[in-house]
Amino acid sequence: xxxxxxxxDLTVTYGEKPALWDIDLDFEPGSLTAVVGPNGxxxxxxxxxxxGLLPKVAGTVxxxxxxxxxxxxxxxxxxxxxxxxxxxxxDVLDVAMMGAYRKLGWFRRPGAAERAKALExxxxxxxxxxxxxxxxxxxxxxxxxVFLARALVQDPDLFLLDEPLAGVxxxxxxxxxxxxxxxxxxxxxxxxxxxxxxxxRDVFDRAVLLNxxxxxxxxxxxxxxxAVLRKAYLGGRDQVVC
Numbered sequence: 303x304x305x306x307x308x309x310x311d312l313t314v315t316y317g318e319k320p321a322l323w324d325i326d327l328d329f330e331p332g333s334l335t336a337v338v339g340p341n342g343x344x345x346x347x348x349x350x351x352x353x354g355l356l357p358k359v360a361g362t363v364x365x366x367x368x369x370x371x372x373x374x375x376x377x378x379x380x381x382x383x384x385x386x387x388x389x390x391x392x393d394v395l396d397v398a399m400m401g402a403y404r405k406l407g408w409f410r411r412p413g414a415a416e417r418a419k420a421l422e423x424x425x426x427x428x429x430x431x432x433x434x435x436x437x438x439x440x441x442x443x444x445x446x447x448v449f450l451a452r453a454l455v456q457d458p459d460l461f462l463l464d465e466p467l468a469g470v471x472x473x474x475x476x477x478x479x480x481x482x483x484x485x486x487x488x489x490x491x492x493x494x495x496x497x498x499x500x501x502x503r504d505v506f507d508r509a510v511l512l513n514x515x516x517x518x519x520x521x522x523x524x525x526x527x528x529a530v531l532r533k534a535y536l537g538g539r540d541q542v543v544c
Contacts, residue, residue: 378458399455461485
């Protein structure tokens with residue numbers, strides 16, 4: 303089976319400091335994977351480098367067997383909330399409809415079908431009633447749900463989600479985790495940079511443990527073993543791939 307995402311020999315540096323070093327990873331179609339590790343481990347860097355948002359020193363990335371640049375229409379990316387200008391003057395529905403732009407092209411305006419799809423996705427996340435609210439007026443959790451709705455509007459096969467549950471309310475967390483399970487049930491591949499190790503055990507079927515190098519990769523029951531976690535959070539950066 304062709305991996306949904308295949309990463310080989312990926313190395314990224316910030317100046318002379320390595321952010322990721324010689325990473326090899328495959329993500330199978332229909333998998334639900336948490337990317338975990340200590341602060342500064344390279345989790346967000348991994349997603350950005352995969353998408354070409356950060357330059358690579360070395361490495362190749364394939365999505366569905368093709369170069370990543372040829373597969374972007376099959377990928378949705380949700381950045382960290384801190385990377386978004388929430389004061390931009392637009393409303394919730396318009397943000398959600400942005401997910402249709404890649405398929406429409408920049409010279410076609412979203413129409414009734416795109417509007418209906420955006421409202422459906424907002425409703426799926428429990429915020430359709432906020433569709434005409436300015437994005438800046440929402441709580442952090444509501445804003446995060448809007449960006450998840452925008453990703454849903456894209457109807458991608460691969461979701462790359464960077465800390466989507468950081469600092470959100472309980473309702474948003476529950477909605478998001480249910481959504482991840484639903485997407486996996488639909489055969490989508492979902493990769494989530496995450497910080498709550500207990501949630502990883504309860505929800506995800508696979509985990510990637512990073513600390514600049516790849517520490518472990520495999521089923522959650524193997525990666526989340528105490529000895530393996532200590533290797534990433536308290537030990538060195540030697541590779542111990544499960």
